[in-house]
Amino acid sequence: MVKDRRYHLRMYPKCFVGSEAVDRLIKHAGVKDRSTAALMLNVLQRHNVIHHVCDDHQFKDTYLFYRFRVDDGTLPLSRETELYIKGHQLYHEQTLLGNSSVLKLHNESGVMYDKSFHGAQLVNWLVKSNKCSTRQEAIGLGKDLLELRLIQHVTNEHHFKDERLLYVFHPDLSQLKVIDLLDIHERPRSLSLDSSMFSQKQKLASPCQPIPPVPPKSPQMPDATAADSRPKFQIGSPEQEESQNLMSESDNEDLSGSRFQDSHGSGAVRFSQSPTAEELKNPDESCRRQTLQILGDSVGFGFVIRGDGPSYVQTVDPSGPAAKAGLKIGQFLYFVNGEYVLNKDHVEVAHIILRNPQQLTMDVLVPRHQASQH
Numbered sequence: 588m589v590k591d592r593r594y595h596l597r598m599y600p601k602c603f604v605g606s607e608a609v610d611r612l613i614k615h616a617g618v619k620d621r622s623t624a625a626l627m628l629n630v631l632q633r634h635n636v637i638h639h640v641c642d643d644h645q646f647k648d649t650y651l652f653y654r655f656r657v658d659d660g661t662l663p664l665s666r667e668t669e670l671y672i673k674g675h676q677l678y679h680e681q682t683l684l685g686n687s688s689v690l691k692l693h694n695e696s697g698v699m700y701d702k703s704f705h706g707a708q709l710v711n712w713l714v715k716s717n718k719c720s721t722r723q724e725a726i727g728l729g730k731d732l733l734e735l736r737l738i739q740h741v742t743n744e745h746h747f748k749d750e751r752l753l754y755v756f757h758p759d760l761s762q763l764k765v766i767d768l769l770d771i772h773e774r775p776r777s778l779s780l781d782s783s784m785f786s787q788k789q790k791l792a793s794p795c796q797p798i799p800p801v802p803p804k805s806p807q808m809p810d811a812t813a814a815d816s817r818p819k820f821q822i823g824s825p826e827q828e829e830s831q832n833l834m835s836e837s838d839n840e841d842l843s844g845s846r847f848q849d850s851h852g853s854g855a856v857r858f859s860q861s862p863t864a865e866e867l868k869n870p871d872e873s874c875r876r877q878t879l880q881i882l883g884d885s886v887g888f889g890f891v892i893r894g895d896g897p898s899y900v901q902t903v904d905p906s907g908p909a910a911k912a913g914l915k916i917g918q919f920l921y922f923v924n925g926e927y928v929l930n931k932d933h934v935e936v937a938h939i940i941l942r943n944p945q946q947l948t949m950d951v952l953v954p955r956h957q958a959s960q961h
Contacts, residue, residue, distance in 0.1 A: 592652060599640045601658040605651045621648055626938070628653075635662065667735060673728070674737035677718070678756045688712060695753045700741050703755045710749045722749060864897045864930040867919055867952055874952040876921060881912045881947040888940070888947055890914055898933040900951070914951065922950035 588607055591600045605628070612624040628646045631637050632653075638661070639645075640652040656662035657672070681690050682702065689712050690702040706729060712718075713725035729747035732738045733754075740746075741753045867874070881888050889907020892898045897919045903910050920928050923939045924947065931939075940947060 589655070589658070594652065599652050599654075602640050602652040602654040605646060605653055606648050608653070609648045623934075623938075624648070626941075630941075670728075670731050670735055671737065674732045674735065674756075677732075678737075681756075690756075693753055695741055698741075700753060700755060703741060703753050705751045705753060706748050707750055709754070725749075862897070862919075867897055867921075867929055874919075874954055877913070877918075877951055877953050879909075879912045879914055879947075879949050879951060881908050881914065881949065883945050883947065884908050887944070892920065892933045892936060894919075895932045896930045898928065898931065898936045914949075915953070917954055918951040920949060921952055922948075924948055 588603045588611055589601055590603075591598055592602055592604075593599070605625075608628055609621050609624040612618040612627065613621065618624045618627070625646060625648045628637065632639075632646045635656055637646070637653050637655055640654050644651050646653060681688075689704045689708050691704065692699060692701050693703045693705075694700075695703075709729055710719075710722055710725040713728065714720075714722055719725035719728055726747065726749050729738070729749075733740075733747040736757060738747070738754050738756050741755055745752050747754065884907070886907070888909050889904035890900055890909040891902040893901040899920070900914060900916055900918045903914055903916055920936055922928065923936055924943060926939055928936050928939065
């Protein structure tokens with residue numbers, strides 16, 4: 588789709604046609620209709636991810652040329668963002684292209700880890716494939732990826748080393764989709780990795796995927812550990828666009844019989860058995876309804892939602908507007924700007940939120956364990 592194109596005797600390198608991008612999202616990313624796809628691409632343009640080749644047009648579902656700013660050098664990248672992109676490219680080459688020479692099934696102290704690799708193996712591959720010129724450079728890259736938590740030692744006991752120590756990529760890298768580009772963060776400090784994902788209790792059934800990811804109905808980049816998470820379909824300033832990352836899904840674990848819980852105090856929400864929209868229509872004593880007024884800042888509202896109906900709050904930026912208004916992880920969205928949303932998936936809810944990026948009125952269902960804290 589991205590290629591050099593000629594128009595009126597002029598060549599435009601590395602660009603794509605607006606209508607073809609819409610076609611691709613519908614065909615390959617599960618987007619429901621053309622208007623939704625066009626809206627998504629407009630959001631990417633507002634965040635300076637893409638732009639018209641002459642900067643003359645907003646994104647339109649028509650025969651106009653657009654380009655990713657990363658392809659023409661007009662995207663200001665922080666060091667963290669460059670590393671994040673590089674980490675995803677490495678993962679993509681090793682998995683999605685089906686030619687992995689590094690990721691294998693390994694046994695570590697009686698525990699099987701699928702798609703894992705030894706530090707020395709990754710260093711060898713980086714040098715052999717000319718991605719790094721020296722082993723020392725490759726070791727430095729491995730350390731940077733680990734500090735961003737794009738990779739992690741399987742038992743979380745070692746930094747990255749050029750040794751036979753076992754590592755895995757962050758599991759959510761396999762779930763990168765277009766909508767995740769809209770999870771904007773102030774800084775891409777790290778992916779949200781739950782250390783329990785890499786515990787020695789982890790078995791082959793879920794070595795790199797602690798839970799089945801909650802699949803969005805349309806295209807779906809990480810965390811409360813980073814604490815700068817921003818809402819899906821976030822309207823923010825162009826300066827923030829380089830820090831796009833993947834919000835991690837959470838561990839499938841139930842604590843104290845609760846259906847939802849904050850991971851590590853401010854991480855991604857955990858589920859063991861998510862209630863249905865029908866069950867939440869008439870909540871019992873396990874939930875109470877609360878109305879919140881949230882005023883957006885220059886970045887957005889400061890939270891991320893997930894879910895196929897009901898939608899729930901997955902991550903909240905502790906310093907953002909939503910947290911100040913009282914929004915917490917694990918709360919279910921009941922009404923948004925006066926519209927009943929309990930049965931809507933997170934993409935549909937995001938569209939409603941987008942209608943007024945400055946102010947948001949929400950009725951949420953507060954879990955009992957949260958209500959008792961007030």
